Amino acid sequence: MPSLGADMEQGVLIEWLVKVGDHVRRGDVVAVVETPKSTVEVECFETGTVTRLLAEEGQTVPVGEALALLGAATEVEATVAAPATVEATAAAPVTVPVAAGAGVAAGAPAPSGAASGSTARPPLSPVLRHLARELGVDPTTLHGTGRDGALTRHDVEQAAVAPTPATTSPHRPRVSPLARRLAAEEGVDLTSVQGTGPDGSVRAEDVRRATRHTGSGERAASAPTSRVEVKPEAAPEEPPPPPMSDMRRSIAALMTVSNQEIPHYHLSLTIDLWRSLQWMKERNRELEMSERLVPAALLLAATARAARAVPELNGHWIEGAFRPAADVDLGLILSLRSGGLLVPAIGGADRLSVDEMMARIKVLTRRARSGRLRGSDLVPPSITVSNLGDQGVDSVLGVIYPPQVALVGFGAVAERPWAVDGMLGVRPLVTITLAGDHRATDGATGSRLLKTIDRLLQAPEEL
């Protein structure tokens, strides 16, 4: 069981995506694990053949414990999990070499393992392979609509529902992960549940209704159904995140620690984005529609490079001392439609081009919102960005994610009067802020980071 967050002590194995005898490669998604914050696809960090599954679906497994045994060609067994010596504690998460995260940290700057670009059609991800098998679809016969012709979840599901209406389909009805879990908890037979989702798929609300009817749903009745009713509920391919209370509790605990322990200082700088946006517009005319940039890609690319240039702000405060991080693993705070936050990380972010950064942001956002982040998306960030520009605020006076020592905030990009060379003009401006840990750095260091971001954004072609 890999550590999928600084405060994670255990996880629930929701689903095996491999079985005994399957050959798995390093980086393959092998299981789905649920943490208090989200459902995560766990990648394997060894290559070999699955010889034994040690954990059962539904079982709670402490961090560090083996989930399965792999046999190499030589029949030497290796464990699929973080090494047992690793222990995740809130005090020292940076010392936790998240096994599942190694792929991204060491990997090439491709958008993602599954969607990385080769000229041939990208290999089918394990999740989709599993899904296709489950739905009785032969993936080789399908036309991929994803990047480079890659098959998407949608393609597979479409193929599964296309031949026969879902209600009379001999296949298993599509069930959202949350619905499946609720059904398991409440002992509801999924085949007896009438799905109201697209194509008759079963959603969490359907299971809750079923439990209410049978009167066995005490727990379901207390579930936060208002969340489902107030916000549009996710379709099966975008299952809703786990109940808010867990996520909220987790955010509350972390932010409380931050405000109690970290003496924050805040700095802000308003930056003229005219050059960057001009460059972006020109670039967007050349790019395929699917690769088009948004300003956040430039801001993040500049921030990652600036964090490398000012290493005093890129790392962790552990046991009374600052420990610089070897890489810039840029945490990105993503808000979910249903409320709450997830903070996946972009590993090696300082080495990504703006185009690559854009691709990573899109992939991460999609995975976070669909409740299916991968273990490698949850490597502990070395510095985090909060982008509230889309919410329309001017600036972000952020709270640092411990044990990090800096949080960079982006406000909205807006046209405002701005003096250039003694002339007043209208320019697209953004206010970038830094929340710094005063134990680790002083304002002068923080200023250097913001000024570096500014300088980089004035020469976007060099990013």
Add this chain to the structure above:
Amino acid sequence: MTTTPSQSGSQTAPGSPREMLETTLREIVPDASLDGVNGDADLRETFELDSLDFVELVERLGKRAGFRIEDDDADQLRTIDAATAFLSRGMRRIG
């Protein structure tokens, strides 16, 4: 404006620009429905689209409609009525 409640609440014809818009929106915001939404309501606000969602909407709409939508055209996708009119014009142009 071309907005009338009857138009906004009307049945969505299969293959129409309106259906195209609704289908595409649903890929981004599950369960999104144009029913009952005013034709001049701001799409971003109504469906809580952030900038990433919006570029995704533009990308998918362009793919579905069969023509390239430029960044500068994004203003023409602000509302349901504007977007359906823009899609109709674009599709007529490409025949």
